[in-house]
Amino acid sequence: MAGTYLEILTQSGAASPGPGTWTATPPRGDTLLLAGEDCEIRLCLDRSVSAGEALTVWVRPEGGGPCSITGPVDTGSSRS
Numbered sequence: 001m002a003g004t005y006l007e008i009l010t011q012s013g014a015a016s017p018g019p020g021t022w023t024a025t026p027p028r029g030d031t032l033l034l035a036g037e038d039c040e041i042r043l044c045l046d047r048s049v050s051a052g053e054a055l056t057v058w059v060r061p062e063g064g065g066p067c068s069i070t071g072p073v074d075t076g077s078s079r080s
Contacts, residue, residue, distance in 0.1 A: 007047075009021055009022040009043055009045075010022075017042055017044045019044050020044065020045070021044055022041060023042050023043075024040065024041045026039050027039065041069075043057070049073045051073055051074070051075045052073060054070060054073075055070070055071065055073050056069070057070075
């Protein structure tokens, strides 16, 4: 969710998700995060979002309630 825009994304099995999809890279390669572990979530929205714009991602773990992650947009252009 960026501004007032809301998009529901589909999980992708690809390392680089296509438009309207997301993917995650858990540290041990499975789908379960243990307490204190970090995970990189990559998503590809159907519209452009400016670098630095605030973005909120709602994550609903299987069998659990949703939680939110908020931060500035990183377009990935500075990554090698």
